Amino acid sequence: EVQVVESGGGLVQPGGSLRLSCAASGFTFSNYEMMWVRQAPGKGLDWVSFISGSANTIHYADSVRGRFTISRDNAKNSLYLQMNSLRAEDTALYYCARVAASGSYCDSWGQGTLVTVSS
């Protein structure tokens, strides 16, 4: 069974840092592109970052570029999001999602990990 499970969320002060992790199982992780998508409370889906299977292609939303860093460890079947200089507007549920092998859509999502930026 394909599964992705996020962890690492929590309460952090503005300007602080947090590292999210996503553990993948049930598929050959290195063969799949991955992305992070977030959802602020009561709001819609907001794409954050994308990484190819070999990590040689990476994209970021303008709102996080320069502050967030996506990475992956294919030996550990894990995806990461290092978040620095956090702002109140980064408060959201962060989803890890697998990009389908055949296309540009997400075919498997985790349940999300909540990040709250507040003093």
Added chain:
Amino acid sequence: SYVLTQPPSVSVAPGQTARITCGGNDIGSKSVHWYQQKPGQAPVLVVYDDRDRPSGIPERFSGSNSGNTATLTISRVEAGDEADYYCQVWDGSSNHPVLFGGGTKLTVL
């Protein structure tokens, strides 16, 4: 930058047909994907590549895409279809390649 526009809400009676639109400049030239999200749950893919359904998604869910509008159609709507629906495209020419629409709340009356 490319923008996807969805109506905030759509209401339909049980058994009727719901149509949720996703507007974008020449969206017909792109592949459109649709997700369903129920309260407290992660999004679920219901239609990909304009009109294809993942395994396990009922045939009542269908999609179309032409010109400046993509449409998710839900036939014979059931109470369990009440959810938020999001369209998504990949814009390969941009450094912001993944775009979501603002979402549509489907209410089953």
